[in-house]
Structures are given as structure tokens and as C-alpha cells.
Amino acid sequence: MTEGLEIHGVRAVPEGMVWVPGGTCAMGSETFHPEERPVRPVSVTGFFMDIRPVTNAEYAAFVLATGHVTAAERPSTPPVPSRVPGSYVFRQTQGPVPLEDRNQWWAYVPGADWRHPLGPASTLEDRADHPVTHVTYTDATAYAGWAGKQLPTEAEWEFAARGGLAGAAYPWGDELAPHGRRMANTWHGDFPWRRATPPGTSPVGAYDRNGLGLHDMVGNVWEWTTDPASAELSCAPAHPCRVPDAAEPETQRVIKGGSHLCTPRACHHFRPAARAAEPDTTSACHLGFRCVSR
Template structure:
């Protein structure tokens, strides 16, 4: 799979298919990492916003949804927990089958020019050997830190993990209800105060000029530990920033406007992601807001996509 055959998008470059390659799974022993769940109350949940920043993504309008009580992992799935899954099942991720994956340019070991860039989004390169064990490509195995989010996993990988773990991916309504932490119609899990590049760093996002220079003022140039920064009112960590989180539903935008239809014409079958990532900044990709959303093909994996589970009660 080459970058030239991938689809262009700023948040999540996507494959255009490709044959799966059989590969024998290896077992990776890691520390036991039981997941802590928190209870999310049911009731009237809110979805979307009446003050959209990116209406082309389908952020608006603000609407309500009836939510049943459920449980949710307090963090996204970590490398340690994903390793337990692989050790128990012999699962092989899509990136391992394909033999390559998308890596953000400044994280690539060695010279990024050695790897093809995605046209129109040249901060993404297709790197052979990049997968969850070596998230930035060969030579980055030491970045597969046990307490950090697992990345370089596809939506299909997330669904397979959820089936093994006895949970599922959340709906958009469940995810937003949980992210709001009981605060109602707010922009972020902590309220409405905007992160900045000076003195307020409530989550792991980009500081500086994207994509040239990340100042790392929040303490991280790539992923932060899954359990970092302050949790929201329900006890959930990093509901925005750090890594995108897959949901269990399709990415759809309802609009009669032709320019919106053209924008999303090639995204049939894409899956909905929420939360933004360490690559987001208000000046470029203002998607670390609760109402923000993106779509990703179910066989694509990157340096900044992960997931957390919910559980029916």
C-alpha cells in the first residue's frame, strides 16, 4: 500500500483497500493491566452543538438523546492491555497484515523522505513495519509504552478487542454524554475555557505552528499516558486530545448542500471517531471539542487513533 493510493484527509489518512497478508502472530508478555470502569448515569444526553466550528463535519445542531446507564473504561485501551489480548488470542492487527501504516512525520525514526508522503497531507507518511508494537516504524519499539494508548489499530481491530473483552464501542450519543461529565452543553470535558499556548493545558494537543513545530508545552510531543491530566466529572481521563477514539457507528453527515455532499462523497463505509488528538490545534484542526467528529475507513491505522470500551448494565 502506497501513500499515492491513500485518500487525503487531515485527521486520518485512509487506505483504499488492499489484500490481507497472512502473518503468524507472536506472543508478547506484558504486565497485567486490569481496566477500571466508571458508571455513567442514564437520562437525557446531549449531542452536537448550536455553535459549530466545522459544520461541514455535521457538528450541529444540538439535540437530545435518551441514554441508558452504562459503564465506560476510565481510559482508552493501553498497550499493556492490548498485549494481553494478543497474548491470549494470537490476534494479528490489520497494520501487521498489510505490513505498513501511517506515521506522523516528526515521529518517524530516521529520514521521513525515505517514506512516501500522503499527497495533500504531507505530514503523514506510509511507513513499512509500523504497527502497534513499533508505532512509529522499525526502531520505535521502545515507544510502545505499557501505560500509553495503543495506536496503529484499525476500527476492525478495536471491534475484535471489544468482543474479547466483553464490551463494545460506544455510540456517538453515549460518548458525548460521558465526555460532558454531567456539565451539560459545554465545549470541553472541563467546561468552556479554551486551551492555549501559554498557561492553560488541560489536555494533550498541539502547541505551536502545525505541522512545522510542536512546542510540547503540555509536556508531550506524541501520546501521553492514558491516565493523565485531570479526569472529567465522571472520572474519565483524556476524553479529548491525546488520541482519537473510535465509536461503534458509521460516519454520516446529513446535509442537502452540494459542497458538503462533495466533501464526503468518498467516505462511504467510514467509521465515526471522536475526541481529537495530540495533533489538534485551534488554528488548524479544531476537533478536540466534544461535538467535533471525523470519519476513518475501518482498515486504516495511524499514530493517533485508539479506542475505549463501554459495557451494558
């Protein structure tokens, strides 16, 4: 693991990043969901990756410097019907509900955005070190450009998430909870109505690093990648999709890593091979990002 002012070759490793050496790995899985098949070899060249997802504090610095206004903070533009600024927020149900109906636990909340992650009455107090959420793909790429970085490809993301453990189900190995230990911020209980701890993001770095020194590669928040989603993957988004803004043509992107809402019983997406599609105009309380530098 390298970071800070150490040197990789002739280039200093950027602060807050680690070097991911290039190589080849088996991408995908034959064990879980159809969209992860087939297992295929993928090669990547070396790159630097953020140790943790981008935080609220880091995103606030970007907004202060640039004046960027996120999609969740803007009304729609013609000819799209008028839409009050807002974003998708998870609502824990009072009891069991049909898991095929995502509208049971997702609500489009006016006034929800990265500054107000649970709705207009919420704030970022005590959340500066949590991953930023309610950012669209465009919002994420705007930050990356300002920081002199990029978003990862799906192959780069999965290669890094595996942390050198070729073929393992999780970044830490094949056992879900080794020695009974929770390894990521995921849903423990009966989704979407009963959980051992309150649902929500956790501070970045609260769980162990993988073999490359990366935190939160699964769980906590889904992360944007640059890859367009295939037609097969696009038919099953992670949650209901907002009406796209006419000013932002929509493309489905691959998101990776699962989130604090993922559970083995309902989706089991907190694995390197797991993947979902998200319209790049959508934002939600479980969707964030991290950057790479090539």
C-alpha cells in the same frame, strides 16, 4: 465516581471502569464545524465506560492470549494490489505547509504498527501505559469482544465526554486553558511544524478526569465509535486513507475526541461535540479506542 469492587445496583462495577448514568443531553454544537450541527437532544441508558483509553500493555495481553494479528501487520489480499504491511505515521514538517494537503505531514510507513508506533525501528519501551494506536475498527472490536465489552456509540461517547457539563465546549468547561493550564494532550504551537513539546501520545491519565471520572476524553488519541458516518462527514477523513483490504469490506465510522495532533488553529477537534470520519480499515498513530459495558 465508582470503580473496582463497589456496587451499582446489583452489579459490580468492573475494574478500570466507571458508571455513566443514563440521561439526556444536547449533542453537537452550533459554534464550530458544520458537521456538528444541528444541536439535538439525545438520550442514553446507563453504561460502564473504561476510565482511560486501552493501553499498549492491555492490548499486548489480548494479543498474547488470542494470537490476534492487526491489519497493519498483514499484507493485503487479492484482488487488492500488493501492499506492504504498515500504517500511517505523522511526520513533523520543516516549516509551514498548506493545511489543506494532509499528505504534507502523513506518511504510510511500512513496518509501522501497534508494536512499532513510529515505524519499524521504534518499540513500546516506556510506552506500556500509552494508548494503543495503529488499530483498525476490527482490531478494536476484537479486543472488546475478548474483554467482554463493546465499543461505544457516538451518543454514548459524547454523553460521557461531557461529564455532566451540558453545553460546555470542553469536558472541563468553556475556557480553553483555565488559569493557563493545559487540560489535554493537544498541539501547542504552529501545526504541523512547530510545537512546544515533541508530538506523540502521553501516558493515559496524565491529565485531569472529567466530572464522571474519565481521563483523556479529548486529546491524546481519536477513539472509534460504532456509528457509521454520514456522507457529509465521510468526505473529510482525518488523514489519507489506505487501500482497503478485499477481506475487510470498508465502512466509514465516526471517531471522537481529537488527538495530540489537534490544535485550535488547524482543526479544534478536542471537544466532545467534534467528530470525524475514518474508514474502519484504516490505522494511524493518533487513533485508539476505549470500551463500554452495558
